[in-house]
Amino acid sequence: MQKSVSIKDLSLSFGAVNVLENLNLDIGDGEFLVLLGSSGCGKSTLLNCIAGLLEPTGGQIFIKNKNVTWEEPKDRGIGMVFQSYALYPQMTVEKNLSFGLQVAKMPRPEIEKRIARAAEILQIGPLLKRKPSELSGGQRQRVAIGRALVRDVDVFLFDEPLSNLDAKLRSELRVEIKRLHQSLKNTMIYVTHDQIEALTLADRIAIMKSGVIQQLADPNTIYNEPRNMFVAGFIGSPSMxxxxxxxxxxxxxxxxxxxxxxxxxxxxxxxxxxxxxxxxxxxxxxxxxxxxxxxxxxxxxxxxxxxxxxxxxxxxxxxxxxxxxxxxxxxxxxxxxxxxxxxxxxxxxxxxxxxxxxxxxx
Amino acid sequence: MSDRVVLKVGPALAAATKAGIEPYGAKPRRVLSGRNIMLYGTLTLAALYYLLPLYVMVVTSMKGMPEIRLGNIFSPPLEVTFEPWAKAWASACTGLNCDGLSRGFWNSVRITIPSTLISILVASVNGYALANWKFKGADVFFTILIVGAFIPYQVMIYPIVIVLREMGIYGTLTGLVIVHTIFGMPILTLLFRNYFSSLPEELFKAARIDGAGFWQIYFRIMLPMSLPIFVVAMILQITGIWNDFLFGVVFTRPEYYPMTVQLNNIVNSVQGVKEYNVNMAATLLTGAVPLIVYFVSGRLFVRGIAAGAVKG
The missing domain is CATH 2.40.50.140 (Nucleic acid-binding proteins)
Known part of the structure; x- marks a missing residue:
């Protein structure tokens, strides 16, 4: 399998606290990888390192076989979706989508083409002129996904995107994210603490605990042949x-x-x-x-x-x-x-x- | 039998039931309860305590000197006159010259506007950098800045005089503007840093992923979201600098004295009769600017203070 994202000996410490230690992970092209773990296990930290929002203290990160360890977030070919949506409150949906493209000085017609495409895929066309405060939670998250979509990136990063939604919306958007992945075939890295999201979405799941990947396998193997008691107890409800x-x-x-x-x-x-x-x-x-x-x-x-x-x-x-x-x-x-x-x-x-x-x- | 049960519940309820009223919805409350008398009484007293001097000032400033000499300071003017106001503004004497407060007013405007704008501009960028771009030594830098806020001004006056003299701007408005800008820095930086820290961090991250740089994020993401805190900073600076006396008298020459210093000179100049009405009018004129600023932006001020409340 062609490698899309590759992490070599990644370490990160805040002062004396080691959040990640010599972490290695290879993610295939077009793969949907879920980083699963309880809060504080380092999964979001790992995602922020891949995005370039946190500087690792050791190791390397490759995206599309290019060493991006020292690159700025915008130069890494990534799009990111956040738990709190992080839409710019004073801008309309359209401006939210176009902001990154404008910053990159893309010509106007191309920007419009990309927004139209994202709006069609995510069915947010009628919302383009609205402000984020006038949208529901599900619509906001759709716009946030759109913002990653218009940038036409190789790798999508999701940081607990559904955790702020109610149960019904969560399961609806879960299906949509899966559909999106099936049609776009991009590499997606998805952080969650919800085992149902992990099991339903993932091609492979990496279960993390204290900055260490406990098991990296497809959902079936994780469920049926957990490598250790932590994985066994974490996956499944009620637990094993x-x-x-x-x-x-x-x-x-x-x-x-x-x-x-x-x-x-x-x-x-x-x-x-x-x-x-x-x-x-x-x-x-x-x-x-x-x-x-x-x-x-x-x-x-x-x-x-x-x-x-x-x-x-x-x-x-x-x-x-x-x-x-x-x-x-x-x-x-x-x-x-x-x-x-x-x-x-x-x-x-x-x-x-x-x-x-x-x-x-x- | 049922009466006895009700009596146990409480006299008010029992009375209501006796009167044939079935309790339903909001419980009726007595307007003249002991609690209300205490509450409104205290508030009224406190309000009077603060408003009475203001009343005396306004009333006196509109009386002629003969009327003032009668000694009834609380009585309203028999003959309303605005002459004291005109005199205070245009022809009151401050020792050397006799052109009233107008010169001081324009000096204060020329001091307050640039000082406010420059200090807010610099402090907001400082606060933004401290809150969002965690650079090496940021915490140490911030601590030093905050400690600076606690050093008494008196300690620094003489060294600053020397520094300004060496720079050749002692006694000029430029020098005073620089002093005000520097002294506003600790509290304003703290204010802005706390406000920017309270904005969701993910917004900043999203903007970075979108490829925006330091200034683009500041101007296009942070600024539009920060109107309330800018209003607070503006009010703090305008009132602070307008009311300043110490720096104004130390760092400028008489022709550049701000309004407060001139007010002091008018009130304290001992030439013939003390013109209480002119003094009152001059004081009210000097206080008018901060007062208007508060009235115009009061609501935004409260909102901004709440948003920028001291936090971590």
Missing amino acids: NFLRGEIAERGGKPVFLVNGVDFSLDGYKAAERLQPGRKVVLGVRPEHVKVNEEAAGAETHQATVDIEEPMGADNLLWLKHAGHTMSVRVGGARRFAPGTAVTLSFDMGLASLFDAGTEERI
Whole structure:
């Protein structure tokens, strides 16, 4: 894959605080990369470094194979969309779109052509003469995207663009951004703390924590094969159940032992690497546990329903099992009163095992 | 039975229910409550305390000297005359010459306008640079500037006299304008820096991505958004410089004395009878400019003060 943005050994520190340390990242041409993490993990900082708004203390940034580490933001071939929209309040939508082009001394006809094109793509034609204060949140963000669009750049940078919108608008604009990416085929780097946005939009997700990329993979891999407990716990809502126990041996096969209860590890991909006695954490997603009549296979477990949370499409059960509380997702039509005894079975092919010490996936 | 229950709730409610009024909507409030009497009483007293001297001044300035000699300072003029005003403006004596306050007025205008414009222009660019372009040593520079605001003026007067003399502009209006500009710098820079810091940082970033430079961002993005704070700075400077006495008397020659210094000379000159009416008129004339500035821009001033409130 042709590289569009390439980051080599990037470091950034504010005084004694290292925000980024020796970060390496390659982003392919036309790829939609999402930087995901909780606040303070350095994802916005990384984006600002790529944009040229923050100066790194070490390392290099390449855009289209050109070293832009010391370049001004305008010379990097990037457009950026901000969380607060950052539209110039005293200018009309049209002026907002044309400001950057005017600064670059582009001829008038070309400016008009580009604005017309952006207005058509984003359907903001009727708004061109209005001031930002007269627009709704969704319209403002559309204009902000338009401002990046008219600059005809190689790389789009999004800094939590949907976080200021209400839930309904957010999901609408999410679809629009995805459509935009499919039609423009530009490289897009998108910062968010919202895992749904990350999973739905991304070609690849980079999950960050304390300035370090924890895992860089496609959404499917991130969801099903998280590399460590942080990634596993961060992605998925409600989050993955973690059972702390150890490996034991039953009849020549490794099993997972917690509070005296055995879990067969048949079907787990790396079962041969499990030495008996090793302290491990078993991670099971709520939707990968089968209940009652769906429970099947060689091994079943008994549990009691503690709390039931109906969510419409599905129903979340909090169960007491082997001294743990675990969440299980069942269909919305299946209801369980608190105190009901249920039978469970686990699909080990979809579960994850982590080393209890390093928290890395086994 | 129901009456007894209501009585427990409170006398007002009980009275209302007795009168057959069902509580509904806004609760009725007594106009003459103890709280209101305290509140409005205090406010009225405070207002009187401040307005009475002004009243005495206005009234006295419109009386003739014979009427003043009667000693009824609070009584309104029996015969309204504007002669004291005319005299204060055009022919009152300030020791050497007798052409009234008019000369001082024009001197003050010639001092205030350039000082205000230059100091605001420089301070706004300073504040913008400090808030948005974090250069190396910006914080140290800012701290030094702020500390400067706390050094008593008296300490600096003599050194500045020497500096101005060496530059050959001691006693000129140019010298005084420079002094006013420099002394306005700390507070104005603080004001502008805080205001620009309160503007969303992302606007500045967006403008940089759009390729705008230092001056383009300042003139095309920041300035149009900053009208209220410019009005505040203007009011602060106009009133401050107009009311200045110390610098005016120290750094200029008599022919360039600002209005305040001339006012002092008129009021304090002891030649024959003390003309209270002329003195009052002269004082009101001198105070008129700041007063008008406040009245004209009061609303913008409040808005700007709130926006530029001291912050981080």
